[in-house]
Amino acid sequence: MHKNGIVFFIVFFSLSFAYSVSAQIILATPEKGFEKKVLKVPYAFYNEAYGAAAGFVYGVTGAPQDQTVVVVSAVAGTAGSYALFLLERNIQVPVIKRLFVDTDLVLSQYGDLRVYTSGNPHFPHERAGSNESDEDNYVEGNGSDNFIRLKLKYLLPLGHGKNEIIPTQVLDKGLLKSGEVGGTSWNPLESGRTFLEARAYFRNQKVDSDYLEEDDDKTRAIELSLYRDNTDFPINPSKGSSLRLRFSRDMGWFDSSAPWTVLDAEFSKYVSLGETEKFRQRVLALDVWTADALTWDSSHTEGGNKVFHRPPPYAGASLGGIFRMRGFASSRFHDKAAIYYAAEYRMTPRWNPFDDIGWVKKYLDIAWWQWVPFVEVGRVAPSWSLNDLHSAMKWDVGFGVRAMAKELVVRIDTAVSKEEFGVQMMVGHPFPF
Secondary structure, eight states, X not given: XXXXXXXXXXXXXXXXXXXXXXXXXXXXXXXXXXXOEEEEEEEEEEETTTEEEEEEEEEEESSSSTTOEEEEEEEEETTSOEXXXXXXXXXXXXXXXXXXXXXXXXXXXXXXXXXXXXXXXXXXXXXXXXTTOOTTOOEEEEEEEXXXXXXXXXXXXXXXXXXXXXXXEEEETTEEEEOOOSOSOSOTXXXXXXXXXXXXXXEEEEEEESSOSOEEEEEEEEEEEXXXXXXXXXXXXXXXXXXXXXXXXXXSOTTOSOOEEXXXXXXXXXXXXXXOSSXXXXXXXXXXXXXXXXXXXXEEEETTEEEEOOOOTTSSEEEOSSSSOTTSOTTOEEESXXXXXXXXXXXXXXXXXXXXXXXXHHHTOEEEEEEEEEEEEEEEESSOOXXXXXXXOEEEEEEEEEEEETTEEXXXXXXXXXXXXXXXXXXXXXXXX
């Protein structure tokens, strides 16, 4: 596991609890209907970034509204690393029923933070993070990563979102039984749920290394996007598609490192391959994503220095980590433009070994598990050119084990690339992100 961003252990316990309502749906069973859930989990682990560490997460879903969730988590370790995490999802605005609010707040400090940014004197003529850059071209040291994000989501009165703002989906052992919310037609007037989204995004990432006194990336960005979820079951789709078109802009205000503009688009497609004697469900999941930093070559002079209008490594056209190119470190590659393709074969066996383990059934209630072989290819480039983006592409292959535990999809993906073997643990399927 890599050290960039929020440590996995916070994300795993916190977002896993939140994911069940991230799609603005209420999950129910024929026997019990909807149930409010409370999660209280202490945990401990060891890694290079934290040393020996312990933490606690508390979350509640179904209050104050059936579709909302609030999570608070904290962790600290012997290596001087700590993090505090607050999340809320899908607060419905009382007066404007189609408007929802999401909030994320993270405060973190690391004894050892790795960032693929220029400054390593062993690579004086190479830009860190470029497609052909060396895997050891990074800076590392004490650091922090703090951010707050506030998103507004407005559900348009189209398709399945025309007459039902917050749908209820009924599950049979974790698979959709009734209440599909998309995947019935390509026509957005007839199928799926379409959102207009606006997100304010404030993030500071600092690292103090032997090579740099302090590398400080500050982002104060606004994201505007159109998102159409045309899948039958957003948490675990078996058919349909999803599409997001996004515009991101940092004006360079409020002490931001630099102004920048990025356009990106993502499309996912799901094809049901039906049931078999051994599998309850088989799905081919496909994804393509591309991004272009429009202001990459623009610059201005500040204090006698040339400042390029480029997003930091963790934003913009970036590959590597838990969502795209899982066989590489987080934000391993970043440039003006990027492209990414993925294919997964999601197989859900009829045999569920967890049904026979009493404590697992009581505390985790694993409705199903999946076997998921996958392959990914991608590339970053100094220009958005189909020729450039499809030459000398990076690749990885992997295998994942996923499960629905208490109506939450959790995953452990292993992937191998030419640079390393990675284990990525997260919540939900990797796309759309």
